[in-house]
Amino acid sequence: MIYIDGDNHIYGRLSTYVAKQLLSGEEVVIVNASKIAITGSRKFILDKFNHRRNIGSVRKGPYYPRTPDQIMRRSVSEMLPIKKTKGLEALKRCKVYSGIPKSLTDVEFVKIDKAMNTNATGFITLGDISKILGENQ
Structure with missing residues (x-):
């Protein structure tokens, strides 16, 4: 079992890493x-997420989800072959x-390390996006 702290990771790079690990079991x-x-x-x-x-x-x-955990989970699920049994089983893990x-x-x-954000400026967190989208807490 892999435990990942998502603090200061890049969204897409972390999603691809997680999808590959899930497919490998x-x-x-x-x-x-x-x-x-x-x-x-x-x-x-923000325009992209509001459009979605x-x-x-x-x-x-x-x-489309509004909470940060569900936004991340959906990103990982879009990188899996979700219409096949192996993709569904991978997402359950x-x-x-x-x-x-x-x-x-x-x-x-x-x-x-490959997914860490070394960029000091020019980013927004999933928490900020979910607040703007109207997350219900």
Whole structure:
């Protein structure tokens, strides 16, 4: 089982790493999903997420999540062959949390070097995006 601390990781790079680990049979737990960073222009990223939220209708969908943990989980699921059995089973092995749950406080977390955000400026966190999208807490 791999425990990943999502603090200061890049959204897409972390998603691809997790998807590959899930397909190889590992169980992955990601904590601090609200601190995962998306690099790029703040306005462009927010427009992109707002556009996704406004597609479709209430009755028909598609349904895009508002919470950081569900945004991250959806990103990982889009990188898996979800229409096949191996993709569904892989997604069941993925757990994502916005913070650190009490049951995982004494676990040692891994930082993925390839997915770390070394960019000092030009990013927005999933927590900020979810607040703007209207996360219900």
